[in-house]
Amino acid sequence: MNENRKYPFSEIDPDICKGCGLCVASCPKGVLVISDKLNSKGFHFSEYVGEGCIGCGNCFYTCPEPSAVTVYLRNYVPEEVS
Amino acid sequence: MAQKTILRKPRGFIDVYKHKPGAEKDRTHYCPGCGHGILHKLIAEALEDFDIVDKTIVISPVGCSVFAYYYFHTGNLQVPHGRAPAVATSVSRANPDSVVISYQGDGDLAAIGGNNILQAANRGENMVVFFVNNAIYGMTGGQMAPTTLEGQITTTTPYGRNVKTDGYPIQVCEIINQLTAPVYVVRTSLHDMPNIRKTRAAVRKAISNARDKKGFSFVEVLSMCPSGWKMDSVPAQEWIKENMIPRFPLETFRDDSEDTPAIERPVPVMDPDEVKRILEYSALSDSNLEKNPDAAFEKVAVRIAGFGGQGIMSAGIALANVGMEYGYNVSWLPSYGPEMRGGTANCSVKIQSDTVGASECTEPNMVIAMNQPSLEKFEKILVPGGALIYNSTLIDIEPTRTDVEVYPIPITGIADELGNTRVQSMVSVGAFAAVTEMFDPGEIENLMTSLFKGKSDKVMKLNEKAVRKGYEYVKENFS
Amino acid sequence: MPRKLMKGNHAAVYGAILAGCQAYYGYPITPASEIAEAASLLFPKFGRTFLQAESEVAAINMVYGAAGCGLRVLTGSSGPGISLKMEGISYCAGSALPCVIVDIMRGGPGLGNIGPEQGDYNQVLKGGGHGNYKVIVLAPNSAQEMCDLTMLAFELADKYRNPVFVLTDGVIGQMMEAVELPEPVTELPDKSEWAVYGTADSRHLINSIYLDHDDLERWNRELMKKYEIIQKNEVRVEEYRIDDAEIVTIGYGSSSRVLRSAVDIARERGIKLGMLRPITLFPFPVDEIAELADRGLTGILTVEMSDGQLVDDVNLALRGKMISDLYNRMGGNVPTALEIVENVSELYGV
Numbered sequence: 001m002n003e004n005r006k007y008p009f010s011e012i013d014p015d016i017c018k019g020c021g022l023c024v025a026s027c028p029k030g031v032l033v034i035s036d037k038l039n040s041k042g043f044h045f046s047e048y049v050g051e052g053c054i055g056c057g058n059c060f061y062t063c064p065e066p067s068a069v070t071v072y073l074r075n076y077v078p079e080e081v082s
Numbered sequence: 083m084a085q086k087t088i089l090r091k092p093r094g095f096i097d098v099y100k101h102k103p104g105a106e107k108d109r110t111h112y113c114p115g116c117g118h119g120i121l122h123k124l125i126a127e128a129l130e131d132f133d134i135v136d137k138t139i140v141i142s143p144v145g146c147s148v149f150a151y152y153y154f155h156t157g158n159l160q161v162p163h164g165r166a167p168a169v170a171t172s173v174s175r176a177n178p179d180s181v182v183i184s185y186q187g188d189g190d191l192a193a194i195g196g197n198n199i200l201q202a203a204n205r206g207e208n209m210v211v212f213f214v215n216n217a218i219y220g221m222t223g224g225q226m227a228p229t230t231l232e233g234q235i236t237t238t239t240p241y242g243r244n245v246k247t248d249g250y251p252i253q254v255c256e257i258i259n260q261l262t263a264p265v266y267v268v269r270t271s272l273h274d275m276p277n278i279r280k281t282r283a284a285v286r287k288a289i290s291n292a293r294d295k296k297g298f299s300f301v302e303v304l305s306m307c308p309s310g311w312k313m314d315s316v317p318a319q320e321w322i323k324e325n326m327i328p329r330f331p332l333e334t335f336r337d338d339s340e341d342t343p344a345i346e347r348p349v350p351v352m353d354p355d356e357v358k359r360i361l362e363y364s365a366l367s368d369s370n371l372e373k374n375p376d377a378a379f380e381k382v383a384v385r386i387a388g389f390g391g392q393g394i395m396s397a398g399i400a401l402a403n404v405g406m407e408y409g410y411n412v413s414w415l416p417s418y419g420p421e422m423r424g425g426t427a428n429c430s431v432k433i434q435s436d437t438v439g440a441s442e443c444t445e446p447n448m449v450i451a452m453n454q455p456s457l458e459k460f461e462k463i464l465v466p467g468g469a470l471i472y473n474s475t476l477i478d479i480e481p482t483r484t485d486v487e488v489y490p491i492p493i494t495g496i497a498d499e500l501g502n503t504r505v506q507s508m509v510s511v512g513a514f515a516a517v518t519e520m521f522d523p524g525e526i527e528n529l530m531t532s533l534f535k536g537k538s539d540k541v542m543k544l545n546e547k548a549v550r551k552g553y554e555y556v557k558e559n560f561s
Numbered sequence: 562m563p564r565k566l567m568k569g570n571h572a573a574v575y576g577a578i579l580a581g582c583q584a585y586y587g588y589p590i591t592p593a594s595e596i597a598e599a600a601s602l603l604f605p606k607f608g609r610t611f612l613q614a615e616s617e618v619a620a621i622n623m624v625y626g627a628a629g630c631g632l633r634v635l636t637g638s639s640g641p642g643i644s645l646k647m648e649g650i651s652y653c654a655g656s657a658l659p660c661v662i663v664d665i666m667r668g669g670p671g672l673g674n675i676g677p678e679q680g681d682y683n684q685v686l687k688g689g690g691h692g693n694y695k696v697i698v699l700a701p702n703s704a705q706e707m708c709d710l711t712m713l714a715f716e717l718a719d720k721y722r723n724p725v726f727v728l729t730d731g732v733i734g735q736m737m738e739a740v741e742l743p744e745p746v747t748e749l750p751d752k753s754e755w756a757v758y759g760t761a762d763s764r765h766l767i768n769s770i771y772l773d774h775d776d777l778e779r780w781n782r783e784l785m786k787k788y789e790i791i792q793k794n795e796v797r798v799e800e801y802r803i804d805d806a807e808i809v810t811i812g813y814g815s816s817s818r819v820l821r822s823a824v825d826i827a828r829e830r831g832i833k834l835g836m837l838r839p840i841t842l843f844p845f846p847v848d849e850i851a852e853l854a855d856r857g858l859t860g861i862l863t864v865e866m867s868d869g870q871l872v873d874d875v876n877l878a879l880r881g882k883m884i885s886d887l888y889n890r891m892g893g894n895v896p897t898a899l900e901i902v903e904n905v906s907e908l909y910g911v
Contacts, residue, residue, distance in 0.1 A: 016108065020115030020308070020315035026275045043114070058275045060089040061282065064112055064119025066126065066153065071089040101766060103773050136761035141626075151766055157757035159629050160768040162652050165622035168614065172586060172626035172634070173757070175610045180759025198622075201615035348608030350583050354745040357578065360606050363742065366563030399737060403566050406739040412566070414737040439822030441736045441815075444897040 008055030008073045010048045016068040019043035023059035023069060032059060094126025094135050095153050102152040111149055115315025117272045117305025118147055118214060124278075124285045125183065125212065126154065131286075134293055138181040139173055141166040143195070145187035146220040156183075164195025167202035170209045178347040181292045182209040189219045192228035192252050199258075206263030206297040208345050210288040213254060213300065216307035217326060224310040228252040231325055236310075251329050255302045259335040264298040265342045266291055267335040271304035273322035277332070287339070295344040304330055367532070370409035371525050379469075379518040381434035383443040385460050386510070387417075388452025388473070390427045392494075393507025397450070398429035400511050400533055404521050405433035407529055413441040426455055433520065448517070450510050452493065457481060469517050471510065489517060489560060496551050505548035512552025517560075523553040564741050569707040570595035570734040573637070573663050573727060576711030578603055579745045582633040582661070584610040586623035588642060591675045592731040593665040596637035617642040621649030621662075628658035629767035631756030633715050633749065637663040639731075640673065640681050643689070650724055651690030654784075655769030657755075659718035661711065662696075663727040665734040666814075668893045676893015677731035677815055682870040685726050686843055693781045695788045697725040697795065698842040700813040704738035710840070712743065719750045721791055728842060730866065732815035732895060788843075797840035798849050802828065806835025808909055809853055811875055811885065812864040813839050815895060820864055822898035823905075830902065832911045847878040854882035860909045861885040864901060866894075 010032065012023070017039065023046050024032045031052035039045045046059075055073045063069040099107045112119045129135045135155055142150040144163035151158035157180070161169045166184040174182040184202075191199050191213050199211065218236055219225040225238040229251045233242040243251075255269045266288055270281040281303055288299035304326050306318035313321065351357065358364075384401070388394045398414050405412040410433045417428040430443035447468040451457035454477045461470055466485040475494035491513050497506035515521040527546040534542050567575070574596055577585070585600035587593075597613065604611040610627075614620035620636050627634035638646060643664050653660055666681045668674040683689075685698055697717050699710040707729070714725040757765050771777035799817075802824050803809060812820045817838040827834035837853070839846050853861060863872040863885045872887040879885060888904045890896045905911065 018109075018114035022115055022315050022319070025316045025319070057089050061123070061278050062120065062275060063123075064114075064116050065109060066095050066119065066123055067091040067108065069089075070091075073087050073089070101768075103776070136764075137759045139757055139759050148770070151768065155764065157759055157764050158766045158768070159626065159757060160656075160766070160770055161625065162622060162648055165618070165625075165649070168619040168622035169626035169629075171612070172584065172610075172623035173630055175584065175612070176627050176630035176632050177757075177759040182759075197615050198619055201619065348605075350609045351607040352581060352583075352749075354747050357607065357745040361575070361578070361742070363563050366565050366742065367739075399566065402737060402739075406564060406566055412739055414566070415732065416735055437821065438738070438818075439825065440819040440895075440898050441732065441738075442895060442897075445899065 006051060008071065009053045010059050011070045011072065012046050012048060013068050014039050014045040014047070016065050017043060017045035018065060019045050020064065021046065022062045022064070026058040026062040028056060028058065029054055092123065092126040092130045094129035094155060096155045099152045102149070110153065112146065113309040115306055115308040115318060116146070117216060117303065117307070120272050120278060121212060121214060121281070121285070121303055121305065122150070122153055124282045125289070128286045128289045129156070132290060132293060134181050134289070137179060138183060139177065141170045141173065141182065141184045143186055143190050144221070145190045147185050147187060147214065148221070150185050164190050164193070165198055166190070167195065167198045167207070167209070167211065171202050171205070171207045174208050175347065178208070178295070181289060183292070184209055184211045186211065186213055187220065188213070188215045188217065188227040188229040192254050200261070203258050203264050203298050203300065204261050206265070208292060208295050208297055210292045210299045210301065213302040214305045215254070215302055215330065216305045216310065217251070218307050218310040220307050220310045229254075229330070231329055253330060255300065255333070255335050258300050264300055264336060265296050265338045266299035268300070268337070269302040269304070269330060269332050269335070271322055271327065271332055272306060273304065273319040287337070291339045296339045296342045297345055302330070367407060371407050373408050373410070374519055374522070377519040379447070379520055382432065382448055382518055382520065383446045384431050384448040384450060384514070385428060385443045385446040385463070386431065386450040386452070387426065387428035387456030387460050392452045393504065394427045394452065395429055397507035397510050398431045400508065401431050401433065401514060403533055404511075404526055404529060407525070408521065410434060411436065411438050413438045415441040426453070428456065428460070450514065451477065452506070452510070453477065454479060471513055471517060489513065489556065491552070491555055493552070496555060497548060500544060500547055500551065502544060505545055508545045508548035509552035512549040513556050515549070516553045516556030523549055564739045566737050567704055567740050568595060568735060568737050569701070569704040569729065570665065571599045572704045572707035572740045573711045574599040574603055575740070575742060576708035577635045577661070577715070578607065579708070579743060580633060580712040580715040581746050581749050582609070582635045582715060584627045584632050584634045585636065586612050586614050586620045586627065586634065587636045588614050588617045588620045588638065590639045590642045592667055592734055593637045593639040593642070593663065595734065596663055596665070600635070617645035618649065621646040621653075624660045625649055625653055625656070625658060628653060628660040629656070629757055631752040631758065633719070635661045635663070637665065639665045639667045640669050643681055644684065647684070647690035650696065651692050651694060652769055653724045654690070654694035654696060655692060656767050657722040658724070658767065659722050660724050661714040661718055661727065662724060663711070664729070666728065666730040668891070674893050675731065677866065677895055678891060678893060679730055679814060679816070679866040680868070680870070680891070681728065682842070682867055685728055694784060695843055697721065697723055697791060697844075698728050699725065700728050700840060700842050702729070702733060702814050702817045702838065704733070704736065704740050707733065708740050709743065712746070717795065719752075721787060723787070729814050792844040795841055796844045796846050796849065798846045799838040799840055801836040801838070803835035803837060805833055807833040807859045808862065808905055808911070809835045809837055809858055810862045810864055810901065810905070811837050811839070811850070811871070813842060813871070816864050816866055819896055819898050819901065823901040826898050827902045827905060832902070832905060834905060845874050845878065850875055850878035851880060851882075854879050858883070859911070862888055862905060862908065864888045864896060866890055866896070
């Protein structure tokens with residue numbers, strides 16, 4: 001994980017994502033996009049554009065893959081979680 | 083208190099899907115955009131949040147979610163098509179403290195398992211049923227489901243579902259809601275974010291009901307099947323909104339969970355001493371009375387026959403019981419098959435020292451005929467030299483057999499003189515004792531308590547008298 | 562030993578209680594309903610579960626669930642009901658779940674009648690359900706054995722993690738005999754290796770799916786190995802006056818009771834008749850029957866209340882060295898001892 005990323009943010013595993021696009025449709029800020037790139041399974045995966053996430057969790061709850069989307073919320077402090 | 087700060091794969095899921103064959107043990111088998119994964123995630127999250135992953139058992143029947151056991155970090159049973167509610171019933175009864183989840187699709191639940199879901203709901207079993215309604219058979223490749231919409235094209239309704247020939251899409255929540263027992267019945271949808279959040283709330287409510295042993299909760303979830311519907315995921319959500327919701331309105335049909343007390347199940351008694359106490363071992367027959375070495379009969383195969391209501395069966399059972407007390411091997415067999423009909427009844431009793439072979443007396447050495455049809459029917463099969471006891475009160479013909487011992491006894495008349503014709507069977511028991519000399523009438527009287535367990539003293543006294551009278555009649559008239 | 566006069570059907574329920582059976586799931590059908598009725602009376606007295614299921618299919622699936630949770634569990638039925646249960650029995654066998662099924666056979670095919678018959682032999686012994694599996698089949702012929710063999714059935718079910726049938730007919734179910742009630746079992750086997758209890762340590766999987774062909778074949782071979790062990794270790798027979806017999810009759814269940822009487826009558830007439838009764842139908846007493854062929858017998862007569870289902874297995878066991886004759890009754894008719902003796906006389910000129 002990139003320590004310099006700005007919270008909150010959504011992280012999508014490009015290899016697990018099946019590119020259904022439900023997260024993109026559900027994102028109120030439109031900060032998720034379907035990538036031009038293909039993953040190893042041949043899906044155009046979903047990507048966070050890097051800013052604008054408000055941590056609503058829509059992408060997490062609308063994603064059918066248990067481990068494809070992780071959302072790091074504002075009060076997340078990595079040191080304390082360990 | 084730890085504050086939840088990350089939305090990540092819930093702990094209700096297995097970390098690595100070890101039961102899933104092949105290399106991809108980090109992702110589901112579901113198609114892109116499938117609603118199952120969303121609902122799975124909501125369930126797994128609730129199990130983690132309520133700290134009940136350990137005590138949850140998921141039942142996966144046939145359908146796309148047959149492989150739900152790949153994913154849930156719970157006890158898992160994979161079960162036959164449609165039978166999840168039946169299996170969940172016994173799983174819940176076996177483990178009353180567990181949270182039992184029956185996860186079913188529409189073909190499974192509403193077609194082949196239609197009765198099972200209704201009956202489990204009607205019993206108010208403590209379980210949660212998640213009913214994924216996507217209006218199609220997904221796993222088998224897109225055939226018509228009970229919930230397929232009117233006009234919807236599937237691989238088995240290529241011209242569209244015709245309600246005139248295929249029936250109407252079944253509204254399951256509405257049917258479940260007709261039953262008295264369920265505590266929570268709700269229909270939600272996965273077609274957009276607000277509705278996914280409502281589904282999340284329903285999932286949590288239903289699971290907490292099971293945790294609190296409130297009974298039967300039913301959550302129908304309208305869900306996308308992009309593969310089966312042959313469309314992309316986002317248009318599939320639109321399709322739910324446009325087409326499914328009009329037929330399957332989103333509604334909380336019932337929520338009685340607040341007012342419903344927790345179900346209590348008994349703790350099974352397994353202690354051997356306690357088992358013996360409940361089975362009344364101490365009261366069981368253990369004493370062998372002494373056999374009469376000079377008895378006229380050393381073994382008896384008797385056919386007792388008469389009208390239904392003459393106590394034919396109970397006379398036979400009484401004889402077998404007394405025989406048992408004397409340490410004989412005994413068997414009693416009721417008449418079986420068509421001869422039961424037509425108002426006559428008969429039974430076979432064998433009382434002998436060696437092992438009893440055939441239990442039906444096809445060649446009896448004694449017949450007790452309580453009415454005329456029985457005399458006519460059974461005197462024929464009596465072996466030569468056998469004994470024929472017949473009820474002379476009701477039979478006014480003579481037996482045709484001359485090669486047997488004949489005992490005409492006014493059995494019903496004797497009982498009538500005692501004030502109750504219902505004891506005629508015990509008169510015949512007394513007569514049997516006198517003819518065979520196998521049993522002492524006094525001992526039979528001592529056995530009345532066990533033969534007529536629970537009956538009043540008066541009834542027992544009357545039966546004792548009947549035995550004595552039958553015995554005395556034979557001794558006085560045929561010695 | 563404390564004795565009680567009871568029906569075979571009731572004795573099976575007593576046997577279940579004594580064996581520590583914790584749950585009964587069943588559906589009414591004549592002539593097996595008395596099992597459900599007796600269970601409904603007895604099980605609640607012990608805080609154990611009795612549930613009248615909505616169907617035979619539901620009942621066997623409830624058995625599947627209870628067995629998956631490690632309970633000793635019983636169901637009872639008769640021919641048509643057993644047909645309906647077959648899918649579930651295949652699942653129990655495929656998932657290696659121990660359970661006990663009592664089948665009080667009645668007349669068939671179809672609705673048939675409620676008389677005693679043995680026509681379920683093939684459906685119970687030869688699969689019935691789908692796929693490669695076998696069930697252990699015990700064939701009691703007395704009320705005492707209904708109790709004892711039901712207890713044994715639970716033991717064998719757990720020992721081999723396999724469904725076990727107690728297979729008999731309406732005569733044995735309906736007749737009353739003195740039953741010596743044995744001591745209740747004191748200890749139940751530990752199933753924590755595989756059973757699901759709804760705890761962190763019992764997150765097991767009860768399952769019969771093997772998508773990979775090699776995995777399923779491996780499982781099939783494991784099952785075959787199990788059945789071989791059962792065949793080797795669990796054969797039980799009763800022999801009656803067989804040592805000097807010149808003619809041997811073979812039968813099980815209520816027809817074997819008649820055979821015992823027939824043997825006695827034949828002996829009185831100077832005919833050296835004996836009886837071999839399979840107590841276990843799977844494992845079938847193959848060696849015991851094969852050995853008969855080496856005795857120089859005048860004949861072997863299989864007596865059954867079905868259309869030659871048993872005699873097929875007898876002849877397989879005889880491996881062509883001899884061929885068993887068949888005497889059978891059907892439709893609810895039970896052969897009589899005299900009928901059998903006369904048939905023996907006619908067949909073998911004795």
